[in-house]
Amino acid sequence: MTDLIPQLNLLLPEIFIAIMAMFILLVGLFIDDKNKHISYGLSQFTLLCAGLITASIGFSQPQFAFNDMFIFDSLALFLKMMSYITLSIVFIYSKKYLFDKNLLNGEYFSLSFFALLGVMLMISSKNLLLMYMGLELLSLSLYALIALNRDDKKSNEAAIKYFVLGALASGLLLYGMSMLYGFSGSLDLYTIGNVIQTQNINSEILVFGLVFIVVGIAFKLGAVPFQMWVPDVYEGSVTPITMMISTIPKFAAVAMLIRFLFQGLESLIVDWQQMLLIMAILSMVIGNITAIAQKKIKRMLAYSTISHIGFVLLGFYVGTISGVQASIFYLSTYIIMTLAVFGLVILLSSSTKSIELIDDLKGLSQTHPWEAFLMMIVMFSLAGIPPTIGFYAKFSILQVVVDKEVVWPAIVAVISALIGMYYYLRIIRYMYFEKPTKKINIKTHFPMLSILTINAGGLLVLGIFPKTLMSISALAVGGSL
Amino acid sequence: MDYSSAVFYFFSFILLFSAIKVITARNPIFSALFLVLSFFSAAGLWLLLQAEFLAIALVLVYVGAVMVLFLFVIMMIDINVEVMKKGFWNYFPAIAFVSIVMLTEIILVLNQPFFKAPALFEAPKKSNTDAIGEVLYSDYVLPFEVAAIILLVAIIAAISLTLRGKKMHKGIDPALQIGVQKSDRIKMIEMKSEKVKIKKRTKRK
Numbered sequence: 001m002t003d004l005i006p007q008l009n010l011l012l013p014e015i016f017i018a019i020m021a022m023f024i025l026l027v028g029l030f031i032d033d034k035n036k037h038i039s040y041g042l043s044q045f046t047l048l049c050a051g052l053i054t055a056s057i058g059f060s061q062p063q064f065a066f067n068d069m070f071i072f073d074s075l076a077l078f079l080k081m082m083s084y085i086t087l088s089i090v091f092i093y094s095k096k097y098l099f100d101k102n103l104l105n106g107e108y109f110s111l112s113f114f115a116l117l118g119v120m121l122m123i124s125s126k127n128l129l130l131m132y133m134g135l136e137l138l139s140l141s142l143y144a145l146i147a148l149n150r151d152d153k154k155s156n157e158a159a160i161k162y163f164v165l166g167a168l169a170s171g172l173l174l175y176g177m178s179m180l181y182g183f184s185g186s187l188d189l190y191t192i193g194n195v196i197q198t199q200n201i202n203s204e205i206l207v208f209g210l211v212f213i214v215v216g217i218a219f220k221l222g223a224v225p226f227q228m229w230v231p232d233v234y235e236g237s238v239t240p241i242t243m244m245i246s247t248i249p250k251f252a253a254v255a256m257l258i259r260f261l262f263q264g265l266e267s268l269i270v271d272w273q274q275m276l277l278i279m280a281i282l283s284m285v286i287g288n289i290t291a292i293a294q295k296k297i298k299r300m301l302a303y304s305t306i307s308h309i310g311f312v313l314l315g316f317y318v319g320t321i322s323g324v325q326a327s328i329f330y331l332s333t334y335i336i337m338t339l340a341v342f343g344l345v346i347l348l349s350s351s352t353k354s355i356e357l358i359d360d361l362k363g364l365s366q367t368h369p370w371e372a373f374l375m376m377i378v379m380f381s382l383a384g385i386p387p388t389i390g391f392y393a394k395f396s397i398l399q400v401v402v403d404k405e406v407v408w409p410a411i412v413a414v415i416s417a418l419i420g421m422y423y424y425l426r427i428i429r430y431m432y433f434e435k436p437t438k439k440i441n442i443k444t445h446f447p448m449l450s451i452l453t454i455n456a457g458g459l460l461v462l463g464i465f466p467k468t469l470m471s472i473s474a475l476a477v478g479g480s481l
Numbered sequence: 482m483d484y485s486s487a488v489f490y491f492f493s494f495i496l497l498f499s500a501i502k503v504i505t506a507r508n509p510i511f512s513a514l515f516l517v518l519s520f521f522s523a524a525g526l527w528l529l530l531q532a533e534f535l536a537i538a539l540v541l542v543y544v545g546a547v548m549v550l551f552l553f554v555i556m557m558i559d560i561n562v563e564v565m566k567k568g569f570w571n572y573f574p575a576i577a578f579v580s581i582v583m584l585t586e587i588i589l590v591l592n593q594p595f596f597k598a599p600a601l602f603e604a605p606k607k608s609n610t611d612a613i614g615e616v617l618y619s620d621y622v623l624p625f626e627v628a629a630i631i632l633l634v635a636i637i638a639a640i641s642l643t644l645r646g647k648k649m650h651k652g653i654d655p656a657l658q659i660g661v662q663k664s665d666r667i668k669m670i671e672m673k674s675e676k677v678k679i680k681k682r683t684k685r686k
Contacts, residue, residue: 011623018630025637066623107641114634121627133627140631144638208590 007065021113028106074479094240158236173216179209189264283310363436
């Protein structure tokens with residue numbers, strides 16, 4: 001251990017989040033039900049401060065701390081900033097809905113922050129042990145968040161399912177890690193990478209460990225064939241929690257994938273490329289086809305998530321820096337779109353009646369024209385129709401795949417995206433060309449609607465000027481790989 | 482066969498036997514007790530590897546605390562194992578097929594010469610507890626702290642999922658009791674005294 005203080009400086013955002021998570025929990029115990037907005041305000045303040053602290057570290061070169069377990073580079077900076085913004089928007093959208101359901105308590109905020117802490121540790125870890133610790137912190141907080149709505153049978157079922165399958169995936173990941181540790185004698189990813197390159201180790205054993213690690217990552221991402229939990233958990237959780245599950249953990253899983261496959265095991269590229277390719281193709285095809293058959297909005301969005309993850313994996317499959325850049329760009333786009341679509345679903349669900357079926361959206365344009373318009377933009381973006389950002393995201397992935405001169409995955413991707421358009425556009429048809437079957441009564445919550453308008457409008461604006469987000473994500477990846 | 486390998490085979494035989502009994506025993510309490518036995522023999526194996534701290538911790542923590550708690554839980558909730566095991570034989574062919582395929586795959590990989598190399602075993606120069614404590618608070622201090630936070634999350638989750646608030650207890654707040662005013666409890670009503678005739682009351686009936 002050399003100087004402790006500069007190392008602690010690097011960890012300042014994590015330390016701050018941890019302290020504030022405990023503080024908000026304690027504050028939540030002392031305020032009564034009417035003053036819940038105090039915890040809410042504190043949470044937003046925490047995220048703002050964490051953002052400022054992280055930005056103040058800045059980045060020049062990758063910096064290390066705690067025996068090189070902890071790494072802070074441009075990728076970590078970008079992903080952490082994105083996580084703060086995402087969580088902040090999740091809080092904004094969830095506030096009223098959770099307040100009406102009497103779920104907006106200190107535990108919700110505190111557990112969310114602990115989940116965020118897990119994500120941040122995973123983003124910044126260069127060490128197998130720290131990576132696993134972060135993963136468990138994230139998963140445990142998420143299980144508890146799902147089960148927080150404890151009087152609802154479906155939430156409990158979702159929590160148990162997620163818990164059992166998550167524990168299994170953690171076990172598989174640990175088994176893979178133990179294999180890596182077994183032959184390299186080190187927990188450090190860079191050292192493992194060096195050992196693989198310098199010593200001639202039987203590749204079969206390496207692949208044996210690699211398989212388990214890829215399985216663990218794929219489970220967290222929810223890629224086919226490890227997607228079984230996704231629809232059930234999405235459907236069972238309260239919508240704001242679903243929104244959280246579908247956004248923040250993806251940052252962590254993608255960071256884990258980059259750290260493992262690109263920074264540690266990059267010499268095994270031939271082996272993991274095949275695995276990623278199979279998972280990407282299956283996720284896109286199965287996700288999009290199964291989504292057509294869904295009647296419930298949240299299940300449909302779950303399968304749509306699976307197909308988007310397929311696209312992200314396709315970018316990683318290429319294995320070049322430009323491939324990773326395209327994937328990170330796609331991920332950022334996916335997060336913005338997911339926030340918008342779940343925000344709209346929350347907005348349309350009141351405390352008594354929640355919108356569950358796609359049929360409930362029929363004729364929305366007559367009763368709520370502005371909400372329907374926003375939904376239309378989001379659906380266009382999810383389907384990947386220009387001039388929305390969703391188009392450029394898909395386009396950049398296809399571009400790197402074609403650049404690799406392997407055309408058939410690109411063709412499969414295009415076909416599955418075309419299949420996917422059916423169910424996205426069906427929602428627009430329902431909203432604009434069908435008569436309303438169910439009366440949707442919502443009291444417009446103005447602050448939320450304005451943020452949603454910015455969010456959905458952002459999809460359009462970013463679609464017209466995609467260069468900004470593209471170059472930021474390219475910069476983030478370029479600085480660390 | 483020297484002494485240490487004899488001890489190894491002795492403990493590992495008991496370990497395997499009790500592990501199998503854990504999943505085959507019909508009575509869940511027997512399962513739990515066999516689990517205790519398997520922990521115990523695993524601790525013996527660790528002692529053989531000169532990892533005395535791990536062995537003692539296993540016995541103290543798992544056997545002494547966790548399994549006792551487990552036994553309490555099992556005795557408190559009445560599990561009908563027969564119902565849970567229903568339909569096992571219907572799934573058996575599929576289970577057997579998957580397990581055999583996985584087993585052969587793993588054996589094929591593990592048969593590599595890599596895994597057959599003799600373990601480089603170095604006896605620690607100081608006591609195990611010392612060595613673990615030293616790295617735990619220096620090299621691995623960050624994961625150690627994260628582990629503490631994970632435990633905190635577990636506590637928060639367990640309490641928030643099970644605590645049902647103040648409805649559960651019928652205790653009285655002493656401060657409220659002392660602070661009671663006369664006007665809170667007694668209401669003075671002015672009313673005229675009435676004469677009630679018994680006959681009228683019987684008529685009403």
